[in-house]
Each structure stands twice: as structure tokens, then as C-alpha cells.
Amino acid sequence: MLKRFVQLRNMASSVIGQVKDVDIDPNGVFKYILIKITSPNAExxxxxxxxxxxxAECPYHxxxxxxxxxELQALxxxxxxxxxxxxVLGGGRISHDPESKQIKVYGYSQGYGKADHQVSVDILKKTYPDYxxxxxxEGY
Known part of the structure; x- marks a missing residue:
């Protein structure tokens, strides 16, 4: 019971937890970035x-x-x-095909360098577990 209380308290104090892990276009090929955000919790x-x-609406990383x-300023x-x-930890491209439930992460950003695509894939899998x-x- 105490463990559950601590978990609930930690969730309530985690304001950064309210920022979505993933926000990508629902389909197509587009540039992406991996970002580390830091924010103080309630304590x-x-x-x-x-x-x-x-x-896809963003031509540059x-x-x-x-x-x-x-968006963070608005929050x-x-x-x-x-x-x-x-x-920004780096970037690349994403190919998102919702019909076949496939996402491919590849390439790099000329301005930010290549993101750690394995980290990006791990984050995407939380939002798209059935993909x-x-x-x-390879590729740009």
C-alpha cells in the first residue's frame, strides 16, 4: 500500500510526465528530432x-x-x-506507414547530427506497440 502511495505521489509531482513522448505525423516520410527536455518537478x-x-510541414530539423x-513555452x-x-540530441527521417503498421527511422540531420536511432525506436515503440x-x- 505504501509503495502504491509513493508511486501516485511521484506521478502527481512529475510535471514533465505531461509532455507526450511522441508526436509525429500520422503517415508519410518526414524529418524528425530526438530532444532531451529537463524540468523541475513539484519538489x-x-x-x-x-x-x-x-x-512533414517542417522542411528543416x-x-x-x-x-x-x-509548445513548451505555451505549457x-x-x-x-x-x-x-x-x-536536440540529433535527427534523421521517419517513414510512417499506418496501413502496414511500420515505422522506419534512418538518416541524419545536417544541423544537429544523427540521433541515436535505437533510442528513438525504443520511444516510438511505447506509443506504437503494435507496429x-x-x-x-543508411540514407539521408
Whole structure:
């Protein structure tokens, strides 16, 4: 019982947990970035979270980062998170085929370098557990 109380308390104090792990377009081929965000929890202790973002509307990896920055600023303004820092860990491309339930992660970002695609795949698998998700270090 005490263990469950501690888990619930930790969930309530984790404001960074309210940021989605993954936000990518529902289909197509597009650029993506892997981002580490850091924010203090309710007790003021810093927490880190890795997130994946990818949108076809963004022609450059930096455009994705700008969009994420705006969203995090809005969360701060609405008091969902108190403060935050972010760091782009790299990028690449995603091919998302919802009909065949497949996602392929590959390539790199000229501006941010290559993301650790295995980490990105692991994060994507949490959101798409019934998909076949893999990566390749080939291609741009």
C-alpha cells in the first residue's frame, strides 16, 4: 500500500510526465528530432525526458525544434510546467506507414547530427506497440 502511495505521489509531482513522448505525423516520410527536455518537478528536483518529434510541414530539423519550443513555452504559460530546458540530441527521417503498421527511422540531420536511432525506436515503440519499428544508419 505504501509503495502504491509513493508511486501516485511521484506521478502527481512529475510535471514533465505531461509532455507526450511522441508526436509525429500520422503517415508519410518526414524529418524528425530526438530532444532531451529537463524540468523541475513539484519538489524542485530536475527531471529529464527524451521525446521524439517529426512533422512533414517542417522542411528543416530546426523548424521542428522551433515548433517544440513554442509548445513548451505555451505549457509554461499555462502553468502545466514551471520551467524547462531542451537540447536536440540529433535527427534523421521517419517513414510512417499506418496501413502496414511500420515505422522506419534512418538518416541524419545536417544541423544537429544523427540521433541515436535505437533510442528513438525504443520511444516510438511505447506509443506504437503494435507496429514493426526499425532503424537504419543508411540514407539521408
Amino acid at each position: 524542485g528536483k530536475l527531471e529529464d525526458k527524451l521525446i521524439v518529434r517529426g512533422y 530546426a523548424d521542428i525544434n522551433d515548433k517544440v519550443t513554442s 509554461k504559460a499555462s502553468k502545466v510546467i514551471r520551467d524547462w530546458r531542451s537540447k 514493426e519499428i526499425n532503424f537504419s544508419d
